[in-house]
Amino acid sequence: MTETNTKKLHLTAFMRPVSLHTGAWRYPGAYPDANFNLQHLKSFITKLEAAKFDAFFMADHLAVLNMPVEALKRSHTVTSFEPFTLLSALSVVTEKIGLAATASTTYDEPYHIARRFASLDHLSGGRAAWNIVTTGNPESSKNFGRDQHMEHSDRYKRAREFYDVVTGLWDSFADDAFIRDRESGVYFDPDRMHVLDHQGDELRVRGPLNIARPIQGWPVIVQAGQSDPGRQLAAETAEVVFCSPRDLASAKELYADIKGRVVAAGRDRNHLKILPAALVVVGATVEEAKAKRLELDSYVHYDSAIASLSVSLGVDASKFDPDGPLPTELPDTNASKTSRAGVVQLSQTEGLTVRQLAQRYGGYSGLAFVGTPETIADEMAVWLAEEGADGFTVTFPFLPQGLDDVTEKLVPELQRRGLFRKDYEGSTLREHLGLPRPPNRFFE
Amino acid sequence: MTETNTKKLHLTAFMRPVSLHTGAWRYPGAYPDANFNLQHLKSFITKLEAAKFDAFFMADHLAVLNMPVEALKRSHTVTSFEPFTLLSALSVVTEKIGLAATASTTYDEPYHIARRFASLDHLSGGRAAWNIVTTGNPESSKNFGRDQHMEHSDRYKRAREFYDVVTGLWDSFADDAFIRDRESGVYFDPDRMHVLDHQGDELRVRGPLNIARPIQGWPVIVQAGQSDPGRQLAAETAEVVFCSPRDLASAKELYADIKGRVVAAGRDRNHLKILPAALVVVGATVEEAKAKRLELDSYVHYDSAIASLSVSLGVDASKFDPDGPLPTELPDTNASKTSRAGVVQLSQTEGLTVRQLAQRYGGYSGLAFVGTPETIADEMAVWLAEEGADGFTVTFPFLPQGLDDVTEKLVPELQRRGLFRKDYEGSTLREHLGLPRPPNRFFE
Numbered sequence: 001m002t003e004t005n006t007k008k009l010h011l012t013a014f015m016r017p018v019s020l021h022t023g024a025w026r027y028p029g030a031y032p033d034a035n036f037n038l039q040h041l042k043s044f045i046t047k048l049e050a051a052k053f054d055a056f057f058m059a060d061h062l063a064v065l066n067m068p069v070e071a072l073k074r075s076h077t078v079t080s081f082e083p084f085t086l087l088s089a090l091s092v093v094t095e096k097i098g099l100a101a102t103a104s105t106t107y108d109e110p111y112h113i114a115r116r117f118a119s120l121d122h123l124s125g126g127r128a129a130w131n132i133v134t135t136g137n138p139e140s141s142k143n144f145g146r147d148q149h150m151e152h153s154d155r156y157k158r159a160r161e162f163y164d165v166v167t168g169l170w171d172s173f174a175d176d177a178f179i180r181d182r183e184s185g186v187y188f189d190p191d192r193m194h195v196l197d198h199q200g201d202e203l204r205v206r207g208p209l210n211i212a213r214p215i216q217g218w219p220v221i222v223q224a225g226q227s228d229p230g231r232q233l234a235a236e237t238a239e240v241v242f243c244s245p246r247d248l249a250s251a252k253e254l255y256a257d258i259k260g261r262v263v264a265a266g267r268d269r270n271h272l273k274i275l276p277a278a279l280v281v282v283g284a285t286v287e288e289a290k291a292k293r294l295e296l297d298s299y300v301h302y303d304s305a306i307a308s309l310s311v312s313l314g315v316d317a318s319k320f321d322p323d324g325p326l327p328t329e330l331p332d333t334n335a336s337k338t339s340r341a342g343v344v345q346l347s348q349t350e351g352l353t354v355r356q357l358a359q360r361y362g363g364y365s366g367l368a369f370v371g372t373p374e375t376i377a378d379e380m381a382v383w384l385a386e387e388g389a390d391g392f393t394v395t396f397p398f399l400p401q402g403l404d405d406v407t408e409k410l411v412p413e414l415q416r417r418g419l420f421r422k423d424y425e426g427s428t429l430r431e432h433l434g435l436p437r438p439p440n441r442f443f444e
Numbered sequence: 445m446t447e448t449n450t451k452k453l454h455l456t457a458f459m460r461p462v463s464l465h466t467g468a469w470r471y472p473g474a475y476p477d478a479n480f481n482l483q484h485l486k487s488f489i490t491k492l493e494a495a496k497f498d499a500f501f502m503a504d505h506l507a508v509l510n511m512p513v514e515a516l517k518r519s520h521t522v523t524s525f526e527p528f529t530l531l532s533a534l535s536v537v538t539e540k541i542g543l544a545a546t547a548s549t550t551y552d553e554p555y556h557i558a559r560r561f562a563s564l565d566h567l568s569g570g571r572a573a574w575n576i577v578t579t580g581n582p583e584s585s586k587n588f589g590r591d592q593h594m595e596h597s598d599r600y601k602r603a604r605e606f607y608d609v610v611t612g613l614w615d616s617f618a619d620d621a622f623i624r625d626r627e628s629g630v631y632f633d634p635d636r637m638h639v640l641d642h643q644g645d646e647l648r649v650r651g652p653l654n655i656a657r658p659i660q661g662w663p664v665i666v667q668a669g670q671s672d673p674g675r676q677l678a679a680e681t682a683e684v685v686f687c688s689p690r691d692l693a694s695a696k697e698l699y700a701d702i703k704g705r706v707v708a709a710g711r712d713r714n715h716l717k718i719l720p721a722a723l724v725v726v727g728a729t730v731e732e733a734k735a736k737r738l739e740l741d742s743y744v745h746y747d748s749a750i751a752s753l754s755v756s757l758g759v760d761a762s763k764f765d766p767d768g769p770l771p772t773e774l775p776d777t778n779a780s781k782t783s784r785a786g787v788v789q790l791s792q793t794e795g796l797t798v799r800q801l802a803q804r805y806g807g808y809s810g811l812a813f814v815g816t817p818e819t820i821a822d823e824m825a826v827w828l829a830e831e832g833a834d835g836f837t838v839t840f841p842f843l844p845q846g847l848d849d850v851t852e853k854l855v856p857e858l859q860r861r862g863l864f865r866k867d868y869e870g871s872t873l874r875e876h877l878g879l880p881r882p883p884n885r886f887f888e
């Protein structure tokens with residue numbers, strides 16, 4: 001069993017039970033009720049584990065999404081299982097795949113967060129990861145007794161300190177603290193327990209945490225912030241970065257920037273993996289894949305989609321003929337020129353009508369790989385070789401079929417090329433990702 | 445399949461993975477590592493479900509327990525899984541048994557609590573229960589940025605309002621809000637979504653909750669407070685009360701008091717079940733059961749036990765001969781006379797030495813049923829008939845043997861007498877407990 005030395009991709013699945021795409025629940029064969037159907041989620045994660053994915057990742061939001069009600073009522077993203085309860089349940093039906101939960105540093109307490117991730121790590125045999133978010137949706141504040149959303153820079157300041165506290169709490173007990181010596185009757189060695197006693201600007205937390213040190217030492221740290229403080233937090237703390245670059249050029253820029261910051265922070269650049277989020281649509285031919293995507297987009301209702309297009313263009317697009325092309329002359333705008341240029345480019349390269357453009361923006365307009373297993377593998381190989389990515393945070397256009405297309409068609413192609421593992425080599429998520437187990441800062 | 449009309453007991457299991465008794469990890473055959481061993485917990489809950497228990501209940505504490513380090517280092521109760529992650533995992537390996545988690549109203553946010561219990565209820569097909577606690581351990585405050593533990597009456601004031609908010613959030617969506625009409629593209633009816641907009645003395649929470657209404661409407665509400673505000677909170681909100689009366693006489697008093705308050709609050713007295721916590725030790729003979737308990741107590745280290753006895757007596761008991769009887773003349777005390785009288789009575793009825801008394805108080809000194817399946821069933825029948833209890837919150841002296849003794853010996857005896865169900869009749873915890881599904885306060 002010799003493994004080639006080719007650099008390999010890491011793949012995590014960015015899961016919404018019905019898909020991230022807002023039209024997906026209407027796609028033929030979709031499970032519109034997957035948000036509350038554990039059987040479906042079990043089958044998804046089982047397939048992803050069989051395909052040797054690094055991790056299964058759940059996003060999280062602390063309010064009903066802030067969209068106009070016309071869009072909201074058409075979206076399946078309004079409600080779902082809470083990540084910790086779901087991932088804990090799924091830990092029982094899997095053995096190897098990592099389990100990444102999102103948790104907010106703005107609206108939760110470090111003692112709770114440290115404890116829950118440690119517990120998930122123990123339950124799963126070392127497969128937990130924490131996606132640190134500061135929570136962008138300002139609606140969340142009102143669900144937590146605050147009139148105002150905490151300001152961006154304050155959120156990141158708190159996040160940085162929060163990370164110190166959580167990791168410090170994980171180190172409350174030395175790995176060998178629990179001796180459980182029946183003879184002497186000593187269950188643990190109190191000299192191997194540390195009281196954190198953190199007194200910071202934002203947080204005061206005494207400790208110790210009432211749970212043994214996680215199996216991975218610390219669950220894997222993930223970060224998805226895009227701003228300057230977001231990137232800096234990632235460079236100092238993260239081991240995986242989820243990001244959403246538009247294209248390879250901007251991905252390379254982001255990659256170089258973050259890896260540079262990692263080195264500047266005194267860390268090993270290989271100890272942070274950059275995994276851009278990408279919608280992956282697989283077809284037997286490139287045309288078929290593109291047609292699937294257009295069909296998917298067509299399930300986004302025009303009334304709820306047009307607002308997204310208007311935002312991206314900086315003009316009221318509802319005035320345009322939905323079934324005609326984008327007018328060549330557009331009124332001036334104060335909105336982002338880059339974002340408008342993106343729309344214009346898309347309308348030209350794909351020859352889309354206003355309706356189709358709106359449905360693209362209302363559905364999913366981020367990075368996408370749309371093609372055959374071969375063309376997508378080609379593209380992914382370029383991203384890997386040219387340092388645009390260490391792998392991808394794959395998101396599925398519709399489920400179950402879009403997921404099956406990836407696990408049954410794309411993954412085997414990547415494996416044939418030596419670009420993706422054929423089997424797990426270790427059992428913890430750190431091992432899958434090639435990350436070291438952090439030493440305990442208080443004990444040898 | 446006619447069921448007799450005999451009033452039946454409800455049984456929940458008050459679980460600590462190694463037992464609540466601090467000497468249990470040293471008992472022959474015990475699993476000292478059960479705190480972090482999911483396999484053991486799976487086997488426990490599977491057996492409890494086969495024995496048709498109403499629910500599996502996890503206590504919870506938000507700090508390492510506040511004991512002197514000499515006692516702490518000898519106790520397995522210092523760390524364990526966190527309840528939500530554990531119960532979610534166990535929901536997957538069971539189908540009927542209820543899953544009760546403890547969560548604090550003092551150190552958490554109603555939005556988080558409402559969401560997590562709703563999620564567990566969806567995951568488990570309607571088996572979640574919330575044990576509302578205000579958290580007694582003052583050490584907890586320091587883990588949550590506060591110098592002082594919130595005052596008792598303020599804790600209960602907040603708990604009452606917290607309950608209103610959580611149940612209000614559970615009612616965010618009508619049961620029929622999610623229409624998922626593929627044709628029209630409408631996923632849910634926004635007129636069937638309610639924005640709570642709670643503005644209270646303690647809490648301000650906007651809503652709606654980002655999860656569908658729980659399967660049970662609301663997860664079952666449990667309460668375990670003993671004080672006057674604790675009982676009042678129970679009367680107004682709880683559907684199950686865990687309590688810890690010393691004996692049948694005090695249990696009857698408590699039962700009558702709480703049921704009286706329930707009626708005074710305008711509720712049906714049968715919609716609140718009172719389940720005292722009881723250690724159950726089963727033997728082939730009464731003598732064998734008593735000997736098991738004495739052996740179990742003997743694993744509590746004298747050095748860590750003697751402090752507990754001193755507290756109960758109100759004098760320094762370490763001055764006494766450990767292997768002699770309790771001195772008949774005890775110095776005067778300002779401490780509770782009832783508690784001292786209890787020790788004196790115990791020393792006489794069971795003829796215990798000072799060491800054995802200390803080990804009883806350091807191990808588990810609450811209500812216990814110690815005997816054969818027949819004698820214990822006799823006692824339980826009396827408690828049920830005389831309105832001391834609607835059932836019990838059973839806690840096991842040591843595991844797995846002490847649990848097996850209950851499920852394999854006591855439960856069949858109770859079933860033979862028609863005192864306990866032979867099979868589940870419904871599938872939700874509310875159905876097991878004979879509790880109605882609450883209507884949605886905002887929607888028909």
Ligand SMILES: Cc1cc2nc3c(=O)[nH]c(=O)nc-3n(C[C@H](O)[C@H](O)[C@H](O)COP(=O)(O)O)c2cc1C
Pocket residue numbers: 014058059060061102132133134135136137224225226227228229230231242243244277393
């Ligand atoms: C792949 C990916 C997943 C994300 N998941 C979440 C999430 O689950 N919850 C959340 O509040 N924000 C999520 N975000 C948003 C980021 O946390 C962050 O708020 C956003 O990228 C803006 O960056 P900034 O806060 O640094 O300006 C995600 C972003 C990306 C790229």
Ligand SMILES: Cc1cc2nc3c(=O)[nH]c(=O)nc-3n(C[C@H](O)[C@H](O)[C@H](O)COP(=O)(O)O)c2cc1C
Pocket residue numbers: 458502503504505546576577578579580581668669670671672673674675686687688721837
């Ligand atoms: C069976 C039982 C279980 C309990 N479980 C917990 C628990 O898990 N966490 C907790 O903080 N308190 C727990 N308590 C303590 C009660 O919540 C309460 O604080 C205590 O009975 C004192 O009552 P009071 O606060 O009304 O004075 C439990 C009590 C009983 C009787």
